[in-house]
Amino acid sequence: MLAAIGLLVSACDKAAEDEAATAYSSRYEALPGGTTLITGATVLTGTGERLDDADILLRDGKIVEVGMDLSADGADVFDASGKWVTPGIIDVHAHLGVYASPGTESHSDGNEMTAPVTAQVWAEHSVWPQDPGFVTALAGGVTSMQILPGSANLIGGRSVTVKNVPGRNVMDMKFPGAPHGLKMACGENPKRVYGSRGQAPGTRMGNVAGYRAAWIEAVDYRDKLAKAEKGQGEPPMRDLKLETLVGVLNGEILVHNHCYRADEMSIMLDVAKEFGYKVTAFHHAVEAYKIADLLAEADTCAAVWADWWGFKMEAYDGIRENAAIVDLADACAIIHSDSAIGMQVLNQETAKVMGAAARVGVDIPPERAIRWITSNPAKSLGIDAVTGTLEADKMADVVIWDGDPFSVYTRPERVYIDGALAFERGNEAVNPTTDFTLGTATGGAQ
Amino acid sequence: MRQIITALALLAVALPVLAETTAIVGGKVHTVGPQGTLENATILIENGRIQAVGAGISVPNGANTIDASGKIVTPGLFSPVGRLGLVEVGSSAGPVDSEQRGEMFTAGFDVADAYNPRSTLVAVNRIEGVTRAAITPSPAYPDDAGSYGHVLSGLAAVVNLGDDDVLDRRGAAMVVTLGESGSAFADGTRTGAWLVLRNALDEALDYRDHKGDFERGMRRDYMHSIADLEALQSVLTGTTPMLVNINRASDIEILIGLAAEYGVRPVIVNGAEAWMLASEIATARIPVILGPAQNLPGNFDSLNARRGNANILIEAGVTVAFADSLSLTHNARNMTQSAGNAVGDGLEWDAALRAITLSPAEIYGVSDDVGSLEPGKAADVVIWPADPFELSTYPDQVFINGVAIPMKSRQTLLRDRYMQTSSDLPPAYRD
Numbered sequence: 001m002l003a004a005i006g007l008l009v010s011a012c013d014k015a016a017e018d019e020a021a022t023a024y025s026s027r028y029e030a031l032p033g034g035t036t037l038i039t040g041a042t043v044l045t046g047t048g049e050r051l052d053d054a055d056i057l058l059r060d061g062k063i064v065e066v067g068m069d070l071s072a073d074g075a076d077v078f079d080a081s082g083k084w085v086t087p088g089i090i091d092v093h094a095h096l097g098v099y100a101s102p103g104t105e106s107h108s109d110g111n112e113m114t115a116p117v118t119a120q121v122w123a124e125h126s127v128w129p130q131d132p133g134f135v136t137a138l139a140g141g142v143t144s145m146q147i148l149p150g151s152a153n154l155i156g157g158r159s160v161t162v163k164n165v166p167g168r169n170v171m172d173m174k175f176p177g178a179p180h181g182l183k184m185a186c187g188e189n190p191k192r193v194y195g196s197r198g199q200a201p202g203t204r205m206g207n208v209a210g211y212r213a214a215w216i217e218a219v220d221y222r223d224k225l226a227k228a229e230k231g232q233g234e235p236p237m238r239d240l241k242l243e244t245l246v247g248v249l250n251g252e253i254l255v256h257n258h259c260y261r262a263d264e265m266s267i268m269l270d271v272a273k274e275f276g277y278k279v280t281a282f283h284h285a286v287e288a289y290k291i292a293d294l295l296a297e298a299d300t301c302a303a304v305w306a307d308w309w310g311f312k313m314e315a316y317d318g319i320r321e322n323a324a325i326v327d328l329a330d331a332c333a334i335i336h337s338d339s340a341i342g343m344q345v346l347n348q349e350t351a352k353v354m355g356a357a358a359r360v361g362v363d364i365p366p367e368r369a370i371r372w373i374t375s376n377p378a379k380s381l382g383i384d385a386v387t388g389t390l391e392a393d394k395m396a397d398v399v400i401w402d403g404d405p406f407s408v409y410t411r412p413e414r415v416y417i418d419g420a421l422a423f424e425r426g427n428e429a430v431n432p433t434t435d436f437t438l439g440t441a442t443g444g445a446q
Numbered sequence: 447m448r449q450i451i452t453a454l455a456l457l458a459v460a461l462p463v464l465a466e467t468t469a470i471v472g473g474k475v476h477t478v479g480p481q482g483t484l485e486n487a488t489i490l491i492e493n494g495r496i497q498a499v500g501a502g503i504s505v506p507n508g509a510n511t512i513d514a515s516g517k518i519v520t521p522g523l524f525s526p527v528g529r530l531g532l533v534e535v536g537s538s539a540g541p542v543d544s545e546q547r548g549e550m551f552t553a554g555f556d557v558a559d560a561y562n563p564r565s566t567l568v569a570v571n572r573i574e575g576v577t578r579a580a581i582t583p584s585p586a587y588p589d590d591a592g593s594y595g596h597v598l599s600g601l602a603a604v605v606n607l608g609d610d611d612v613l614d615r616r617g618a619a620m621v622v623t624l625g626e627s628g629s630a631f632a633d634g635t636r637t638g639a640w641l642v643l644r645n646a647l648d649e650a651l652d653y654r655d656h657k658g659d660f661e662r663g664m665r666r667d668y669m670h671s672i673a674d675l676e677a678l679q680s681v682l683t684g685t686t687p688m689l690v691n692i693n694r695a696s697d698i699e700i701l702i703g704l705a706a707e708y709g710v711r712p713v714i715v716n717g718a719e720a721w722m723l724a725s726e727i728a729t730a731r732i733p734v735i736l737g738p739a740q741n742l743p744g745n746f747d748s749l750n751a752r753r754g755n756a757n758i759l760i761e762a763g764v765t766v767a768f769a770d771s772l773s774l775t776h777n778a779r780n781m782t783q784s785a786g787n788a789v790g791d792g793l794e795w796d797a798a799l800r801a802i803t804l805s806p807a808e809i810y811g812v813s814d815d816v817g818s819l820e821p822g823k824a825a826d827v828v829i830w831p832a833d834p835f836e837l838s839t840y841p842d843q844v845f846i847n848g849v850a851i852p853m854k855s856r857q858t859l860l861r862d863r864y865m866q867t868s869s870d871l872p873p874a875y876r877d
Binding site: 101102103104132133136188192196289290307308309310311312313316317318319320321325339340341342344345348351352354355356358359360406407408409410411440441442 | 534535536537538539566567570590722739740741742743744745746748749750751752771772774776777780783786787789790835836837838839840857858860861862864865873
């Protein structure tokens with residue numbers, strides 16, 4: 001009888017979880033779009049391929065075909081000769097909406113700095129969709145992004161992946177079917193925030209003890225759930241924090257770990273080994289170039305800046321070639337922004353790395369480099385089956401550039417999201433304006 | 447014997463002179479001066495100075511000749527604001543020598559003596575073309591003890607990023623912070639920040655006019671130290687420019703009025719809403735230093751921040767200098783990206799180059815000496831393999847005061863160490 005009740009309670013918990021999933025799940029609907037044929041472009045597919053004088057057909061929100069001499073009845077034809085086409089840009093490290101512009105204290109919603117482990121919080125519950133940064137990012141070609149909690153905590157909470165179509169709430173923007181991420185943070189930030197309060201962690205070793213303690217709890221919670229599932233005892237009371245961590249252990253939630261130094265990243269790979277989870281990506285990773293082989297072996301991405309360095313001790317060894325050296329080792333390189341300004345020019349940031357690599361004789365052609373801001377971030381977000389490359393049946397997330405995207409003079413001319421024209425340079429009739437920017441002298445996308 | 451010694455001595459003097467003659471030949475030279483852009487031109491450098499620039503200049507025998515055929519040659523870049531050589535690691539590591547807290551100094555705080563030419567930031571930035579920099583004190587936000595900085599942060603300096611005689615000009619500008627940022631140093635109000643500035647200028651005037659009485663103890667006490675009031679004297683004469691961190695259009699309007707009232711010479715730094723007053727700023731002959739990519743509001747002072755700010759100002763006739771758009775001193779080198787983006791947004795290429803060379807030199811009053819490739823000026827020259835604004839372009843060689851600097855930094859050393867994939871040794875045992 002007790003066992004039966006246990007089962008019932010467990011079933012109820014399961015139902016509650018499903019209900020929760022429904023309650024906060026994506027309500028994204030693509031903008032209205034038709035059939036579009038883009039012709040005569042230089043196309044970087046995001047798969048590592050470059051096609052010259054190629055066409056792309058978009059219909060019903062999907063890419064129908066990429067090839068030569070395509071035609072389609074009733075399509076809106078865009079002559080892209082002399083222009084370049086790439087997949088929509090994906091930024092794996094955004095704080096739009098959680099640290100919105102204007103950056104007032106009232107908008108400081110990215111760090112739940114009340115305890116070092118806050119796996120129970122979800123970044124999406126802080127996202128303010130009126131952040132004007134969504135629109136400026138769109139003008140820079142960004143079609144999807146991951147919005148993360150900050151790095152004050154060892155475990156900061158769940159991230160959310162969104163389509164860059166500003167809605168009335170975050171559910172309107174959530175990328176359909178995208179898994180949650182878990183933000184973890186190494187190094188200076190957690191130890192400074194809590195150490196300065198005389199609280200743990202106050203050192204890097206304290207950081208690691210903190211992660212391990214959290215995972216020990218999570219393993220215990222998972223085992224209790226499993227036992228209850230088999231009718232062996234009462235299920236534990238639902239715990240949002242541990243639910244998130246168990247999601248990681250079960251492979252449903254992807255770990256995005258803010259970590260700068262090579263030695264610390266190496267240790268974090270061992271923490272993952274101890275508890276049987278995977279680090280999907282290290283973020284910032286300014287010393288990824290020192291352990292490119294370890295990252296390749298672990299199938300862990302390094303999401304890095306092109307050139308930020310020295311603003312803190314753990315960023316002192318940053319070099320421009322970082323992403324290139326990671327890529328050379330056949331590890332997954334990503335250029336990310338962590339900045340509402342930098343997000344608008346991820347193509348330019350990538351170009352700086354290409355040039356730096358060329359300086360030492362490493363040639364990274366555009367078709368290879370574009371992966372750092374399209375297919376590789378898509379992979380790290382678990383959305384690579386549906387976006388990140390220009391291939392048939394994928395979401396029609398597409399940028400038309402008015403030239404080589406790796407030139408400083410080039411701008412996105414059109415941005416399609418799910419086949420709909422979401423942005424056109426200079427066309428105010430098309431471009432979105434957030435509520436916040438209404439009535440300002442600048443208006444919409446700048 | 448005496449004659450021989452004299453001859454040897456002469457030889458010893460003569461030889462280095464010969465060795466110090468450098469000719470950069472064959473490049474496309476953007477002089478940013480009256481000579482404009484010259485194809486296949488020669489730059490002759492003697493004793494650290496530009497001797498001649500032009501096509502068809504004969505190269506003296508024995509000159510160190512550098513072939514720049516097919517290359518682009520520009521003046522060295524001038525970083526218009528930032529903390530190069532004053533900061534190593536900004537957060538939790540130090541040193542940070544740009545910020546001053548407490549009661550001892552405001553206007554009189556002078557960063558010049560803190561400049562470290564051996565800072566790792568200097569090499570990182572100079573190998574990418576930055577040869578001169580204004581190094582500026584920055585407003586100090588409250589530390590753990592609650593001590594904070596001032597509306598008047600103190601005196602900037604101009605330095606060259608070479609190894610010798612690095613200080614070009616001490617007291618090159620007075621740095622002031624107004625608007626919402628400045629209010630943090632003035633009891634939390636914008637008006638308070640203006641009052642602090644006015645009071646400082648008024649006290650400096652009073653001190654100037656009644657110095658004798660003051661020294662005899664026959665004048666009221668001042669809120670500022672004598673060092674502060676002395677530092678403000680050249681600001682009041684308009685000799686030393688006043689760098690004003692300011693964004694909101696209404697504050698800029700007040701600034702224009704204050705400049706006329708006191709005869710001071712302001713330079714707007716940031717100026718997110720400056721484009722809204724472009725013609726007024728041009729008429730008042732106030733230069734602007736900005737990062738052209740800053741198009742989002744950091745606070746309500748920059749609500750109308752927009753892309754194109756720089757171009758609108760330049761179009762109106764304002765002297766504009768570009769900084770790295772993220773205002774990260776460590777990456778002052780990214781001022782070329784700022785220039786390129788301004789061109790992408792419609793600015794003429796030559797005007798963009800001016801905004802990272804001659805314009806900042808003019809702002810700091812050192813344009814007789816640097817900022818363009820003209821005879822008599824310091825030989826700060828950069829040889830680029832291609833368009834310097836393109837993101838994939840890095841300099842082949844940089845000269846500062848005629849010296850070819852080693853094209854190495856701690857970053858290139860790290861890169862080279864970790865690209866030695868053939869070595870089985872631990873990194874510490876590699877080069």
